[in-house]
Amino acid sequence: MIKRTEGFAGLYIHFPYCIHKCSYCDFFSVGIGKNPVPDRENLLESYLNELDVRIQNNPELLKLQFDTIFFGGGTPSLAGADFIAKFLEKARSYLSISPDAEISLEANPEDISKTLLSELHNSGINRINTGIQSFKESHLKTLDRFSNIDQYNSVMDLLSGSEIKRFGADLIYGIPGQTKKEFYEDVNRLISSGVTHLSLYSLTVEKGTPYSRSLKDGSARAPQEELQTEILLELPGFLKQKNYHWYEVSNYCKDGEESRHNLKYWTMQFYLALGPGAHGFIPAGRYANTRSVENYLAGKFSQTYTKSEIQEEMAISLLRLRCPVEIDTFLDILPERKFILQKKINAWAHNGHCRYENGIFQWNDESILNLDSFIFEFATAE
Ligand code: SF4
Numbered sequence: 001m002i003k004r005t006e007g008f009a010g011l012y013i014h015f016p017y018c019i020h021k022c023s024y025c026d027f028f029s030v031g032i033g034k035n036p037v038p039d040r041e042n043l044l045e046s047y048l049n050e051l052d053v054r055i056q057n058n059p060e061l062l063k064l065q066f067d068t069i070f071f072g073g074g075t076p077s078l079a080g081a082d083f084i085a086k087f088l089e090k091a092r093s094y095l096s097i098s099p100d101a102e103i104s105l106e107a108n109p110e111d112i113s114k115t116l117l118s119e120l121h122n123s124g125i126n127r128i129n130t131g132i133q134s135f136k137e138s139h140l141k142t143l144d145r146f147s148n149i150d151q152y153n154s155v156m157d158l159l160s161g162s163e164i165k166r167f168g169a170d171l172i173y174g175i176p177g178q179t180k181k182e183f184y185e186d187v188n189r190l191i192s193s194g195v196t197h198l199s200l201y202s203l204t205v206e207k208g209t210p211y212s213r214s215l216k217d218g219s220a221r222a223p224q225e226e227l228q229t230e231i232l233l234e235l236p237g238f239l240k241q242k243n244y245h246w247y248e249v250s251n252y253c254k255d256g257e258e259s260r261h262n263l264k265y266w267t268m269q270f271y272l273a274l275g276p277g278a279h280g281f282i283p284a285g286r287y288a289n290t291r292s293v294e295n296y297l298a299g300k301f302s303q304t305y306t307k308s309e310i311q312e313e314m315a316i317s318l319l320r321l322r323c324p325v326e327i328d329t330f331l332d333i334l335p336e337r338k339f340i341l342q343k344k345i346n347a348w349a350h351n352g353h354c355r356y357e358n359g360i361f362q363w364n365d366e367s368i369l370n371l372d373s374f375i376f377e378f379a380t381a382e
Contacts, residue, residue: 001360002267002321004329009061009282010068010264011091013047014275015076016293019110020146023214026206028277028291029074037078042297044083047274048090050289050301054272055094057303060283061272067098068261070105071125074277077107081119088124095272102127102166102260109155110148117162127166127259129197130155135186139175142221143203144211156193166257168197174228175203176221183231184238191242196257200235201250202228229369236322236365247323249368266317268330276301281308310334311341315379319363319371328359337381344381348374 014028017038021031032038055061069091071084084105091097104127105120112130120128132152134140140147159167169190173183190198203223205212214220236246244252248266251259264271273280276296278289285305290296310333318325327345331338349356353367353374367374 002263002323002325004267004326004332005269007063007065008067008264009064009270009272010070010261011066011095011097012070012072012261012271012273012278012280013076013087014273014278014289015071015073015079016043016276016296017078018073018075018146019078019108020144022146023144023210023220024203024206026209027074030293032078037080039293039297040079040083043293044087046297046299047087048094049299050274051091051094051272053301053303054274054280054282057305058282058284061095064096064270065098066095066272067101068264069097069101069103070261072106074106075108075111076105077111077116077120081116081123081125084120084125085123104129104259104261106131109151110146112151112155112158114158114162117158117164121163125164127168128159128162128164129168129170129199129259130159132169132186132190133172134175134178134182135189136178136182139178139182142175142177143172156190156195159195160193166196168195168199168253168259170199170201172201172203173231174223174225176224178224180227180231187235187238191244197251197253197259198239198244199251202232232368233365245323247321249320249322249371266320268313268317268333311337311381312379314341315375319375319378322363322368324360324362326359327356327361340381341378344378 016028016030017032018029019031019034021029103124105125107128107130109130109132133143133145135152137147137149171183171186171190205215205223211220215222239246239252244254246252247258251262270282271280272282276289276293277291280287285307287302287305289301314330318327318330331341345354345356345361348354352364354364355362
């Protein structure tokens with residue numbers, strides 16, 4: 001059950017480098033090959049400079065308790081454990097960070113080794129997620145991912161044997177040429193490794209990516225949309241039998257193993273985000289940083305804060321959750337709109353799209369297929 005909480009926040013650090021820029025990816029990142037990370041020391045200094053300036057601009061940040069930290073990107077496993085340890089030590093001197101904070105890091109399979117996992121554990125990382133996407137080399141090639149397939153064969157064993165007990169992985173389904181059987185073999189492989197968390201994404205075409213351009217000029221094949229719908233509807237039941245529950249459109253976990261950090265995005269909590277390409281939401285408002293490493297290292301990051309439209313925020317965050325949500329406690333934020341929004345949810349419940357009883361809301365499985373139109377209806381209800 002998701003409840004509204006206040007006074008807590010997450011800290012997100014966007015690490016801007018990857019070995020290779022995958023053609024379908026629209027996150028901000030720069031491919032650097034197998035070269036050492038450029039400007040490592042400058043980058044660390046720039047994160048701390050941004051942190052300092054954001055606190056000066058928004059002293060309210062000092063009143064918040066930071067109970068999650070997330071190193072994302074990009075590929076933060078390229079940064080090295082010493083970088084992570086130094087950043088965390090400094091961040092603790094600026095912000096109030098809970099002693100039992102969830103501290104997650106995204107790692108590419110190629111970077112994972114017994115030594116790195118042990119060093120990351122010693123640096124304070126207590127949750128790790130790896131972007132497997134597929135165990136089959138031909139599908140990784142279709143996705144234009146850099147991959148060392150030998151490493152893919154050992155990575156889940158390394159993770160399950162590590163001291164970092166909370167670990168998860170991402171897979172993509174609907175890749176051109178991928179069969180349903182192959183996808184489920186991948187899912188089973190993750191489950192047998194004991195993952196506590198699964199992120200299962202359908203391949204999508206993001207505007208402006210090389211993949212979308214290749215589709216237009218006919219040099220790439222489109223995602224298999226019918227298969228994606230079939231899989232999306234089957235997965236919850238399949239995973240329930242294996243003791244993983246569906247809590248967000250693309251995310252499943254064992255009991256109590258939700259990503260506490262990602263839940264901040266879906267429950268309208270604050271998150272202070274640092275780094276090039278990072279988007280944050282803090283008491284002063286929302287902001288989006290430059291998608292240029294050079295500009296970021298030169299100290300140019302956004303100090304323009306936009307006030308959010310709460311009804312729209314609720315629509316694009318809360319409605320992504322598949323688990324039960326105490327939605328009335330969120331609607332209390334907008335007392336003048338509460339009745340209208342309750343009427344909208346009641347109409348959905350009446351038409352069999354969701355359950356809504358005693359202020360608790362939960363989508364039915366099939367409703368996730370039409371989520372975009374429900375989000376629009378909620379955001380524009382009046
Ligand atoms: S490794 Fe991940 S973040 Fe980097 S380009 Fe590929 S999908 Fe994007």
